[in-house]
Amino acid sequence: MKDFQSSRRDFLRFGAAVGLAATLPVGLARASKTKTNANIVIIGAGAAGTAFANRMVQRLDGAKITIIDARKNHIYQPGLSLVAAGLKPQEYLVSTTREWLPKGVTLIEEQAAAVDPVAKTVTTASGQKVDYDFLVMAPGLVLDHDAIEGFSLDMVGTNGIGSLYAGPEYAAKTWAAASKFVENGGVGVFNRPATEMKCAGAPLKHTFLIDDIASRSGAKGKYQLNYTCPQTVLFSVPIVAEKVRMLFGQRGVATHYKYNLKAIDPGRRIATFSAVVTDPATGADKVTSVEMPWDYIHIIPPQRAPAVVRESGLSWADKWTDQGWMACDQGTLRHPQYSEIFALGDIAGVPKGKTAASVKWQVPVVEDHLVSQIQGREGTEIYTGYTSCPMITRVGQAMLVEFDYNNNLLPSFDGVIAPLEELWISWLMKEVALKATYNAMLRGKA
Amino acid sequence: MKELTLTTMIAVFEEIFGSGLFWAMMLLAAVITVAYVYVLIRDRAVSMRKFLWAQVSMPVGAVVAVVFVLAQTNSALRHTGGPVDVFVLLGVALLGAVGMAILVYTGQSLLRPPAQETK
Numbered sequence: 001m002k003d004f005q006s007s008r009r010d011f012l013r014f015g016a017a018v019g020l021a022a023t024l025p026v027g028l029a030r031a032s033k034t035k036t037n038a039n040i041v042i043i044g045a046g047a048a049g050t051a052f053a054n055r056m057v058q059r060l061d062g063a064k065i066t067i068i069d070a071r072k073n074h075i076y077q078p079g080l081s082l083v084a085a086g087l088k089p090q091e092y093l094v095s096t097t098r099e100w101l102p103k104g105v106t107l108i109e110e111q112a113a114a115v116d117p118v119a120k121t122v123t124t125a126s127g128q129k130v131d132y133d134f135l136v137m138a139p140g141l142v143l144d145h146d147a148i149e150g151f152s153l154d155m156v157g158t159n160g161i162g163s164l165y166a167g168p169e170y171a172a173k174t175w176a177a178a179s180k181f182v183e184n185g186g187v188g189v190f191n192r193p194a195t196e197m198k199c200a201g202a203p204l205k206h207t208f209l210i211d212d213i214a215s216r217s218g219a220k221g222k223y224q225l226n227y228t229c230p231q232t233v234l235f236s237v238p239i240v241a242e243k244v245r246m247l248f249g250q251r252g253v254a255t256h257y258k259y260n261l262k263a264i265d266p267g268r269r270i271a272t273f274s275a276v277v278t279d280p281a282t283g284a285d286k287v288t289s290v291e292m293p294w295d296y297i298h299i300i301p302p303q304r305a306p307a308v309v310r311e312s313g314l315s316w317a318d319k320w321t322d323q324g325w326m327a328c329d330q331g332t333l334r335h336p337q338y339s340e341i342f343a344l345g346d347i348a349g350v351p352k353g354k355t356a357a358s359v360k361w362q363v364p365v366v367e368d369h370l371v372s373q374i375q376g377r378e379g380t381e382i383y384t385g386y387t388s389c390p391m392i393t394r395v396g397q398a399m400l401v402e403f404d405y406n407n408n409l410l411p412s413f414d415g416v417i418a419p420l421e422e423l424w425i426s427w428l429m430k431e432v433a434l435k436a437t438y439n440a441m442l443r444g445k446a
Numbered sequence: 447m448k449e450l451t452l453t454t455m456i457a458v459f460e461e462i463f464g465s466g467l468f469w470a471m472m473l474l475a476a477v478i479t480v481a482y483v484y485v486l487i488r489d490r491a492v493s494m495r496k497f498l499w500a501q502v503s504m505p506v507g508a509v510v511a512v513v514f515v516l517a518q519t520n521s522a523l524r525h526t527g528g529p530v531d532v533f534v535l536l537g538v539a540l541l542g543a544v545g546m547a548i549l550v551y552t553g554q555s556l557l558r559p560p561a562q563e564t565k
Contacts, residue, residue: 087520394525395520395521396519396520396521396522396524396525397525397527416530417530418528418530421527421528422527423527423528423530423531424521424525424526424527424531424534424535425530425531425534427519427521427525428519428521428534431519431520431521432462432518432519433458433462435461436457436458436459436460436461436462437458437461439461440454440457440458440461443457445453445454445457446454446457446458
């Protein structure tokens with residue numbers, strides 16, 4: 001009996017310790033809020049801007065935080081691939097910008113039109129001037145649909161045309177076009193642009209998903225898929241590119257390297273590519289125009305920095321000059337000339353990672369450097385280029401690929417979840433856990 | 447995952463099920479557990495007859511849990527691609543089996559206390 005009592009007391013003590021430990025991180029975070037009257041302006045209320053605003057409110061006491069974005073809706077972009085394959089409804093992606101923003105943050109529902117990094121002011125589309133001490137650029141990127149001759153967004157969903165990047169409505173229309181293809185079959189064409197792009201895995205995922213669904217639907221045995229890309233590899237990380245190459249081989253997806261989509265003719269259903277082909281006689285490369293017919297085509301346009309970045313002189317002068325990504329140190333994400341300006345998310349001119357996973361890893365880095373600067377110290381956190389891509393290879397399976405600037409694989413669950421294996425658990429992460437993690441990130445909790 | 451803390455995990459589960467449903471399920475699990483402990487203390491013995499029925503119900507709980515998870519996630523058994531997937535499936539089945547056994551045992555004990563059982 002005595003033993004029982006003592007063990008019960010130990011148990012209670014243990015329980016109290018666990019309970020205390022659970023509350024401790026929150027308590028400490030509250031205690032260490034930094035007092036400041038800094039004026040922080042965030043351009044863009046997407047994944048990066050919203051997560052950052054929440055982190056600032058949790059870290060700073062007295063700061064004036066302003067976020068500038070005209071978009072009323074917040075889009076959960078990692079889910080676009082699922083909607084475009086008929087696996088989730090359009091509504092799955094949409095919430096409001098406002099519902100994620102914490103109290104104490106001012107939202108200006110306008111487009112940012114210009115930044116004057118010398119006078120430290122942002123001018124909005126209506127001409128309102130907003131001063132800042134610190135500026136976080138998170139405006140996202142622009143899809144250059146006009147770069148594909150003959151294509152406009154109103155065509156999506158008709159004539160076998162899909163384009164899932166353009167937003168929830170277009171992702172749903174993409175499935176409207178693709179769902180006919182997976183029943184009737186024919187020739188499918190998928191492209192990747194020559195520019196940097198959001199989630200470089202998405203063109204591959206869409207190809208894999210359409211192939212998987214078609215192979216189990218009316219089109220079984222009656223379709224052929226063509227994947228085209230201007231690059232010479234399927235993915236920037238060599239070990240992943242090889243794996244995808246093998247999977248495409250097994251699934252019978254024909255790959256056309258050095259093919260750049262230039263124009264479409266929806267009436268005739270013909271896509272025109274500028275292609276680099278090798279002359280069989282001389283062995284020399286030459287650029288030529290190649291036509292490809294389609295029954296279903298998925299179009300991803302070139303992607304560029306928004307005008308507010310390019311026209312404010314914040315872009316790299318010597319890198320990606322046709323695309324205009326913001327100049328920043330790849331480790332700290334700080335602008336090389338203007339130490340109070342940081343880049344977050346798609347706009348960052350860094351070699352890898354325009355994904356929500358990159359944002360999750362970038363936000364704490366910028367947070368550290370900005371708060372440290374307020375405290376008169378040097379920040380220590382470094383962004384290593386980490387990004388992750390749950391590469392869906394069929395409905396129900398994915399590969400959880402995580403990597404950094406140096407193309408090293410960085411598995412979060414080393415020895416448990418193999419990054420290059422098609423697994424159900426990786427699918428579960430994408431399908432069930434990812435949105436939850438994303439939402440927690442938006443709220444500054446993960 | 448950068449930091450897998452308890453608060454992060456709770457935040458993630460709240461997002462999966464919604465705050466209301468998540469805490470309702472937690473509460474339900476807590477109530478059933480408390481009821482289970484209550485009948486054990488009250489009866490001061492494990493009824494082998496009830497335990498037998500609880501055991502018989504375990505495979506049903508396992509199958510129901512697996513079918514529920516597969517249906518919720520657009521997946522099928524053919525999607526198990528590696529050992530980790532088999533472990534996840536077994537884990538789900540085990541949770542379903544144990545949950546069902548506790549539920550069945552507690553339910554029987556509450557509806558038919560030992561006094562009635564001996565009559």
